[in-house]
């Protein structure tokens with residue numbers, strides 16, 4: 240890895256369920272040499288972006304299973320732009336229908352991951368983004 | 375990289391403007407810069423030094439899982455209520471194999487979020503030789519210059535980190551939990567000697583009394599008692615919000631004593647001395663290794679010594695004798711230039 244490890248925020252917005260999936264992804268990113276700030280359950284878009292700002296995070300990853308992905312992604316993106324974090328990567332995972340994925344793209348959220356995706360794909364996606372940003 | 379953050383090897387003036395105007399993002403970026411670019415540290419220190427006020431640095435250390443983050447959040451909340459601006463630096467270990475780190479302390483600090491007078495930053499220990507991140511003291515000074523007057527430094531109290539925190543902090547709280555009586559034996563001797571306050575968290579669990587007893591016993595038999603008074607030993611339950619007003623009040627008393635006794639000033643002086651010495655050492659080594667080809671010679675010598683089975687000291691004496699010569703040469707060359 241380079242001298243500058245990536246810093247990634249992993250959070251679970253909303254009130255639903257468990258954070259097993261988010262933890263698994265967090266662990267995989269740590270294994271891949273990233274510094275992962277884990278926020279856990281019941282986050283609000285405000286608390287997530289506040290953490291990203293204080294941590295000067297490169298990447299924000301949201302885990303959303305509640306179906307409220309559009310609301311959360313839109314709000315987090317808005318707050319990122321407002322707080323000078325527009326150049327950071329916002330991505331995430333959950334059960335997100337293709338038509339919503341298209342809408343997310345319009346918001347500037349290029350790619351999200353589903354339950355069928357390999358964790359390595361997430362690692363690769365973040366790494367590729369980071370490399371393209373560095374040059 | 376990240377051309378928005380710096381230009382070549384120096385910082386953009388806008389970043390400073392934003393920092394001194396109170397931009398939290400600028401503060402966060404400066405911490406990232408001291409973490410990622412050691413070569414920028416002198417420039418950042420030059421700019422910040424005179425802006426530091428006199429923030430008190432409180433180290434919170436102890437074995438994993440005893441509730442350090444929960445306790446830190448509880449103490450920070452009380453400091454906020456008293457009108458302090460609070461910085462929290464939460465250090466977790468980096469994996470020596472992958473370089474990655476799981477930074478999970480914020481999970482326990484949720485209740486603090488949204489208050490504009492608190493700034494929480496997680497740091498991975500990186501190459502801190504198993505101890506604190508080398509950038510921890512710089513991050514603390516950045517917070518200080520940003521206007522925080524109480525800075526909590528949470529570190530996992532295992533190995534080197536618990537000793538490192540003693541040099542970074544003005545006061546150190548050692549957090550323990552019931553059932554860790556035997557852990558006390560495993561703690562580095564230094565921390566028992568140097569902790570300013572013992573906090574037994576999770577006193578809602580059984581075993582609190584017996585841990586209190588064994589701690590008191592340790593101090594009865596320790597040599598420390600003869601020179602300085604026994605540190606306060608308190609019990610609390612951060613989860614149930616019990617005993618923390620007392621702990622917080624005790625801490626304020628300790629801070630007061632620290633300032634009154636002149637120890638605060640002394641700690642600051644020692645930290646400064648340490649930084650100067652470490653920088654000189656670093657500079658000397660860099661000069662020495664560029665003026666000579668010491669790194670290669672050392673490598674070759676180590677190879678030879680391993681083969682011959684001889685003591686390294688004749689080589690050490692030989693190569694060290696050049697330090698003086700190189701310095702003299704430097705001097706004469708500078709004088710010639712004039």
Ligand SMILES: Nc1nc2c(ncn2[C@@H]2O[C@H](COP(=O)(O)OP(=O)(O)O)[C@@H](O)[C@H]2O)c(=O)[nH]1
Nearest residue numbers: 438439440441442443444482575576611612613
């Ligand atoms: N029973 C009990 N559990 C606590 C208390 N304080 C913290 N915990 C729990 O202990 C666990 C570890 O806490 P944390 O603050 O992350 O510990 P750290 O690793 O030392 O920072 C969490 O599950 C907390 O909820 C307490 O006073 N009593």
Ligand SMILES: [Mg+2]
Nearest residue numbers: 442443478479
């Ligand atoms: Mg912790």
